[in-house]
Every structure is written in structure tokens, then in C-alpha cells.
Amino acid sequence: xxxxxxxxRRELLRGGLLLASAAAAAPLFIQNSxxxxxxxxxxxxxxxxxxxxxxxxxxxxxxxNDGLNTVVPFGQPEYYKARPGIAIPQRDVLALSGxxxxxxxxxxxxxxxxxxxxxVSVVQGAGYPNPNRSHFKSMDIWHTADTTATGDGWxxxxxxxxxxxxxxxxxxxxxxxxxxxxxxxxxxxAMQGRAVQPVSFxxxxxxxxxxxxxxxxxxxxxxxxNRRGAEGGRDTNADFLLRTALDAQVSSDLIRxxxxxxxxxxxxxGGPGAExxxxxxxxxxxxxxxxxxRVYYVSLGGFDTHAQxxxxxxxxxxxxxxxxxxxxAFYEDLKKQENDARVMTMVxxxxxxxxxxxxxxxxxxxxxxxxxxxxxxxxxxxxxxHPDLRDLEEGDLKFTTDFRGVYAGVLNDWLKVDxxxxxxxxxxxxxxxxx
Amino acid sequence: xxxxxxxxxxxxxxxxPIRPEEFGYEQARHLLWRAGFGxxxxxxxxxxxxxxxxxxxxxxxxxxxxxPFDPVEGDRFDRDIVRPATEEERRAYRAAQQKGDEDELxxxxxxxxxxxxxxxxxxxxxxxxxxxxxxxxxxxxxxKLTLFWxxxxxxxxxxxxxxxxxxxxNQFFRANAAGSFADLLLGIIRDPAMIAxxxxxxxxxxxxxxxxxxxxxxxxxxxxxxxxEQDIKEGARALTGYTFEDDxxxxxxxxxxxxxxxxxxxxxxxxGEDFVSIILSKRAxxxxxxxxxxxxxxxxxxxxERGGAKELPQTQRAVLRELGEMLYARGYNLRPVLKRLFLxxxxxxxxxxxxxxxxPAVLVVGxxxxxxxxxxxxxxxxxxxxxxxxxxFFPPSVKGWDGGRAWINTSTLFVRQNILAYxxxxxxxxxxxxxADTDAFDAMAMLETTDxxxxxxREPGAVAEHLLxxxxxxxxxxxLERLRGYFASESGTINQRTVANALLLITAMPEYQLx
Numbered sequence: 001x002x003x004x005x006x007x008x009r010r011e012l013l014r015g016g017l018l019l020a021s022a023a024a025a026a027p028l029f030i031q032n033s034x035x036x037x038x039x040x041x042x043x044x045x046x047x048x049x050x051x052x053x054x055x056x057x058x059x060x061x062x063x064x065n066d067g068l069n070t071v072v073p074f075g076q077p078e079y080y081k082a083r084p085g086i087a088i089p090q091r092d093v094l095a096l097s098g099x100x101x102x103x104x105x106x107x108x109x110x111x112x113x114x115x116x117x118x119x120v121s122v123v124q125g126a127g128y129p130n131p132n133r134s135h136f137k138s139m140d141i142w143h144t145a146d147t148t149a150t151g152d153g154w155x156x157x158x159x160x161x162x163x164x165x166x167x168x169x170x171x172x173x174x175x176x177x178x179x180x181x182x183x184x185x186x187x188x189x190a191m192q193g194r195a196v197q198p199v200s201f202x203x204x205x206x207x208x209x210x211x212x213x214x215x216x217x218x219x220x221x222x223x224x225x226n227r228r229g230a231e232g233g234r235d236t237n238a239d240f241l242l243r244t245a246l247d248a249q250v251s252s253d254l255i256r257x258x259x260x261x262x263x264x265x266x267x268x269x270g271g272p273g274a275e276x277x278x279x280x281x282x283x284x285x286x287x288x289x290x291x292x293x294r295v296y297y298v299s300l301g302g303f304d305t306h307a308q309x310x311x312x313x314x315x316x317x318x319x320x321x322x323x324x325x326x327x328x329a330f331y332e333d334l335k336k337q338e339n340d341a342r343v344m345t346m347v348x349x350x351x352x353x354x355x356x357x358x359x360x361x362x363x364x365x366x367x368x369x370x371x372x373x374x375x376x377x378x379x380x381x382x383x384x385x386h387p388d389l390r391d392l393e394e395g396d397l398k399f400t401t402d403f404r405g406v407y408a409g410v411l412n413d414w415l416k417v418d419x420x421x422x423x424x425x426x427x428x429x430x431x432x433x434x435x
Numbered sequence: 436x437x438x439x440x441x442x443x444x445x446x447x448x449x450x451x452p453i454r455p456e457e458f459g460y461e462q463a464r465h466l467l468w469r470a471g472f473g474x475x476x477x478x479x480x481x482x483x484x485x486x487x488x489x490x491x492x493x494x495x496x497x498x499x500x501x502x503p504f505d506p507v508e509g510d511r512f513d514r515d516i517v518r519p520a521t522e523e524e525r526r527a528y529r530a531a532q533q534k535g536d537e538d539e540l541x542x543x544x545x546x547x548x549x550x551x552x553x554x555x556x557x558x559x560x561x562x563x564x565x566x567x568x569x570x571x572x573x574x575x576x577x578x579k580l581t582l583f584w585x586x587x588x589x590x591x592x593x594x595x596x597x598x599x600x601x602x603x604x605n606q607f608f609r610a611n612a613a614g615s616f617a618d619l620l621l622g623i624i625r626d627p628a629m630i631a632x633x634x635x636x637x638x639x640x641x642x643x644x645x646x647x648x649x650x651x652x653x654x655x656x657x658x659x660x661x662x663x664e665q666d667i668k669e670g671a672r673a674l675t676g677y678t679f680e681d682d683x684x685x686x687x688x689x690x691x692x693x694x695x696x697x698x699x700x701x702x703x704x705x706x707g708e709d710f711v712s713i714i715l716s717k718r719a720x721x722x723x724x725x726x727x728x729x730x731x732x733x734x735x736x737x738x739x740e741r742g743g744a745k746e747l748p749q750t751q752r753a754v755l756r757e758l759g760e761m762l763y764a765r766g767y768n769l770r771p772v773l774k775r776l777f778l779x780x781x782x783x784x785x786x787x788x789x790x791x792x793x794x795p796a797v798l799v800v801g802x803x804x805x806x807x808x809x810x811x812x813x814x815x816x817x818x819x820x821x822x823x824x825x826x827x828f829f830p831p832s833v834k835g836w837d838g839g840r841a842w843i844n845t846s847t848l849f850v851r852q853n854i855l856a857y858x859x860x861x862x863x864x865x866x867x868x869x870x871a872d873t874d875a876f877d878a879m880a881m882l883e884t885t886d887x888x889x890x891x892x893r894e895p896g897a898v899a900e901h902l903l904x905x906x907x908x909x910x911x912x913x914x915l916e917r918l919r920g921y922f923a924s925e926s927g928t929i930n931q932r933t934v935a936n937a938l939l940l941i942t943a944m945p946e947y948q949l950x
Contacts, residue, residue: 238789241949359537
């Protein structure tokens, strides 16, 4: 590997290569297909049947998803007693084969199809000790994997510990794409580490200079000035900026070209499904364009259903239908690309909601809730126990699964790193990959 | 540095003052950017004509009775949006709970949520007020120091959810901005925002919460390596009972541990003030604070020597040592130390000038102040600062903002370029109402401040050079080449449109991120 400091525009052009910024704080690792080829041909370690160059997609449901109306415990009569106005009648629940007494919300047909195809793992009762009911605080706890909600993000720590997230063990090197890309205004805390900053953008239109269209000659000047790169060897702040500016241009080209591709599947056309679908479509496009990025982060808001949340129909129904439909389209897209097997998706929310409905036909902030793991390689089925509705704590569910155990499984089994090192302690062996 | 100067009797080597004849346009410009938020060509020229001594004195003159900027009206922000429940409200809640009156409970919950929403709105208003102040103030160093203390004693609204406490803390920083660090450290243990942020209101005699004591030692005053875990435990005991009620500090005797304690080798029935005084008596404290000030105003240095950080050059070590020494000798009085620093030749060294990465606040405020663009929409500016990693009143953690290179990545770089495009050309960032902002930016005013005959005659090459010098402080050859190319593509036309376009190009140069 060349001295990363030594990248200049000339080398970039000569190699047709992408480049890595040297300094720790410089995030930028952009890849091109030449490097991807090299990586594919290079000595990658392989576990039988499991593709290399794995990708993790995190889907955050913001606001606190009502877990009880997502994975419905129709087998527990207490569920119906506590929710006379909003419960999902048993006849409407979509049964999950192999699971007793629980099923999916009737609007989640798309996810049930994936379940039937062995692509869904339902993790019930995910939570943590002494649950916090503040959106901010609880979200920070999920992001840091620390119940004090302090410290770096769990994925940021993964990036830091594993050579910028390219896993030394898999023959990867920090010479590819950004290790993490978040679609959204700002990068989530989960992705913030010490050495590596994730790239984030809400739409690819923000990932370019807004004045470029004013004047062609101006745009040319801009391009030239921002693609100068830095002389090798020096590392002043000015050099750092010149390198990052070049990285930004190359990465902007790559990402904007990637997402300009037409999707290979039909994503939902309206509502929450379109909002999440738009992001997942961009992720699929970037995966298809062979970015080496390991972790993508997307989110869907609106789950804070304090009032009039509805039952089989209504607001919450639209939300769960939205993420269910969008994820199905995402995997269809990936399958057509033949990339589906190397992408695992994890869905979570900062908390579930209280068992009993409130006076406004809604639900207030609660505790444990289901997580979903998706993809052809997941260990399928309904995993772990559903919390017992007869055994509540001040009207709230007791968690049955520490969410950090699920993180540990994803880190160990999927991203192939030592989860205990990343998370600071061991959370047991929760297998996430099919045996 | 000439040897004769360095060896002159009575003048220390590392902070030898700059001579008046060495203080020209470039130095004045540097001073304005670092001790403030930059300035227009005319302002730079004025400082250059004053010379170093007067310029630094003027910048440090603030906070007196005749503060030039309108002091905040005390009632500008509502202090009661968030307040303790009244006895009546508590009774109503208890009654509803006992009766199981869900409708009433729901109503009370809504009232609370409504207040929370109002308060979030108000913290946004406080941020706008502060940003306006930074943009308009006649005492930029006062605001710059307030920003420094906000990052040093980092407290986030996200945790405390009380906008008035954030505002009061901001006023406390401003009132002591260049005063004494001792007053700041003594004040911070009585500051409701900080007490809530670091959980000291939950600290009790029998179960002291160590959060505040720990962060005071680690991040606010001494730095790791200068205290032990035992000192934290004892410090936490000294701080028990330091809490607040509504908006006021309260010392609650029954929660305070009056027992004997030993902190950093000093024993007695120590209280919170003793804890702080003992810390202040350590030279390590002065060194730590000097280092943070140096990092903010002069050049990136790691907060401490941990983790095998690159060893600092000899000259920098000497400067830091001397600053610490002076701060200590002056009883933590900041003004003389800052004055010495801003007058030092070291501060104007070519390795220092133009090498600092602008914080988002400096980028945005500095653009308005130096280019004299319209302010346009404060919410858009604040949003952009958030996207660039610096949301006022929401520092990411008690460590504050890392600053330096951590500000820059490929996403923030585009945000930086695009917010300048908004200020200069009124082009709203993607995601906002697409109509252009109509306030006109008078770009030609940039050419009115010089009597350079070639600029007056609107010679494109000279105009390009002038714009670069005013905007970047220097004339990089690639920039000059591209600007000339641009003016040539416009057949050499120099007018409002082409000069504004030239400024778009300059402010999108990687060099524009530096000051």
C-alpha cells in the first residue's frame, strides 16, 4: 500500500484509483471497481456458504415502536384486556410458523413472506436493565450499547477497532469506501468513533456544491480547486483539507453515480414505506455499485404514537406496513443484484410502548420490544421468549433479551470481530447466522 | 526569531512581544479572526493602523459598565416554562392518580408535554439570540470566550431540558469570560445547568454521585494523571448537598457530608468551595487551562500528554509552560494572560497564521462579519452549524467539541461550502423552500475599501488578487489562476454578479476553511 499521504491528483488519475486520507480524523475512503476486483481476487478468508464483504444495514424506527402491535401476543388474554380499543383481533394476526401465540400485524404481509422464505429472525423482548423512558436517553443507550448512555457509538467502536471497519481478518484494508454511510441529516451517535467519522447525507443532492449550476466556468474552477489533492509527505491542516476536498469530490461522484441507477425492484410509492424505501433504494444502489462500505444506517420516524394509533388499520398500521414493504423491496432489489446473501439488516426502536393503552387511544413510552434481523443468511424463526404479560413491572414488560447480546451476535457472527472487545464486555453467544 | 530579541534582558524567550513594525495587515487580520470572528477589510486596516498594543487592548475591553452591545434584557426569556410543580398541581395529579381518572391524567400529561415543547422552542430562540450577538457584537472576544467556556464546561440542553438554565449559564460564562478562571470554577459548582447535567442534584451524603467531581478534575481543571480515584470519591463527598431549586443554587445541609475528607493531600471538613480551592492551588490546573486556551486560540494541541500523542515541538512546550506559569502567578486572572498571548510574536508565527480550521460558529459568523453578507435566515444558519457538528447548547458530550480536524469530513465540507453559497448568493440549501433568498449581498462593496488604482480601474487580475487577499489573507497561485480564468470567461466584466460569483468560488476553496 502506498503511503496514503502520497496520494496526489496525478496518482489518482494514473491509477484510476480511489484514495484514502491519511490522518485519523479523515474519514474518506473511497473505492473504485479496480480495488473491489483486487479485494475479491485477494486472499479472502471464507466460511463455507457465507459470502465475504458482508454488509450490515441498520434500520432505526424512531419514536418507540409499539412492539405489542407489531409482533402480537394474541395467545395472552392480558393483551386484549389491556388494549380494548387498539388490540389486533386474533383472526387478523398473521401467524408465524413455528411460533406459538404470537404473529405479525396484519399489514406486515411482506415481512411474513420473507419469514416464510426463511429470511427473518424475530428477536422478542429486547431491552436492557432499568429502562429509560426518555426518547433521547434511551436512543443514546441503544447507540452506545451502554446503559449510562455515554461513550462512543457501538458501530464507531467497531470501525475503530477493526481497521476502519474493513476487518483485517477478511483481508480488507482501509482503502475502500467510507466504512459507514448514514442516510440522514447527521450521522447517528451509533456510528461515531474516535478515529473514523461516518459519512452522512440526507439526499445525494446535498453531497455536492450547490452553486455548481450557476455557471459552467465557475463549476470548472470549483472542480479544479477542489481536486488538487495535497503534495505527499506533508500533513498540515491545509494539506488535510486539500486531501479531504479531493476525497469529497471523488466520493460525491461515486455515490451520486451509484444512486442515479434505476432500482431493480418496485419500492413503495407513498407514506412511511416510501420514506424508508427511498433510503433503502439508495443503499441498494451503493451496494450494487460495489462500494466497500460495511455499515449503512437508515431510519424511519413517527412511531411515537401517543394518540389515535389505530389497530389493524390506522397510523401505526401504516408505519409497520411501511417498513415491512420497504424491506421486502430492498431484498428483491438485492436479490436481482445477487447481493442479497451478503447483506444483513437489523431493525430496532429505542423502546416499545406500555402494555395498557392510554385515554387517547394511544400508548405511552414503554420498555422491551421486538427486534428483527433480516436476510437470507440469518438464523430464521421466532427467537427468545415473548415477555409475560402477567408479570409486569409498573405496567411495563420485562425484557427477556439484552439487546447488546444481539449486537454481540451481529459483531461476532456477521462482522467477524471480537464483540467483547468492541462492546467492552461479553454478552453471551447469540447466534445470528444460520447454522 | 532573531536571537537578539530572544536574549534581551527581562524578556522571556517564548512569549517575546511582537514589535509594532512587525504588525501589519496580515497580523491584524489574524488577530481579528482568532480573538474574534474575523472582520471586513476596513476593520483589518483600522487595527493595522492602531498597532498591536491598542488593537489587543480594544479587543480585551469589554464587560465594563458601558458595554457597547445592548445587554440582554433580563426578561427576554421566560424562566418559568420549566419549573417545579406547584403544591396545587401536585395535589391534582395525586388525586387523579388515586381515582384512576385516566382522562385527567392524560390532560395533565398533555400540559407537561406542551411545556416541554415550548421549552424546546425557547432553546432555539436562545441559540438565535446568541448567534445574532456573535454577528453584531462590538466585543467579539467576549463572545468568542463565551463560546470557549461553553465548550470547556460543556453542558447540553439535550440532557437537562431547561432552556432558561442554559441561558443563565451562558450569561455566567459571558460575565466571567476574561475574568478569573477561579470564579468560573467556583461558579460552575453552583450552576443549575451543570448540576443537573452531571447529576449532582442526585448526590447524597450516603451515596455521593461522582460525576461532577470526576469531570471537574478530568475535563475542567487538572487533566488525567493529576489526581487519583480516591480524590474523586472525596471530592464527590465535598460536593454533596450542592443542588438547585427552580433557578437558584441551593446548599442542602441535610444532604451534605460534613465528615473529614482528604483531597489531593489536603485534609479537613472540606466542602465544595474547598474542593475547588485545593484544585486551584495546583500548578497542574493552571497548565491544563492554559493548554485549552492555547488549543482554542492558537494551534491544535491534545488536551494532555496521554496516549503517546506526538511530542510537541520545543517552542510550543515553552509557550505552554510560560502561559501556565503566568496564569498561576496572576491568580487565574485571564485578561493579562490573553493580552500577553495576543501580543506575542509566537502568536503571529507563520506556522500559526492561517492554519486553524474554523469551527462552524467561526465559519458562519466570520463570513457574515468579514464579507458583510446579509444574515438571511438564522434558522438555516443554525441548522447548518448543526450539520457541521456544532449545535449551540447541544455539545456532543461533557468533553465538548473536539475541534480541529474533527470538524472536517466529506459531508461537512459540502455543508460548509453550501452555507457560504447561501450567505453569498442566497441559494437555500437543498431541503428548504426552493425560492432564493432575496436579500441582496452588495459584493461590489468588497472593492470599495482599497485605493489600489488597478482595482479602482476594475482590472480583473487585480480584483482577483484583492478578493483573495481580503478573503483568505493570502493569494494562492491556483486560486488566482482560476479566478482570472473565470473573469476571462466573462470577458473581464467586473460587476455585482461576477464579483459575487468569484466569492462563491473563493469560499468553496479548501483554504477558506482555515483562519
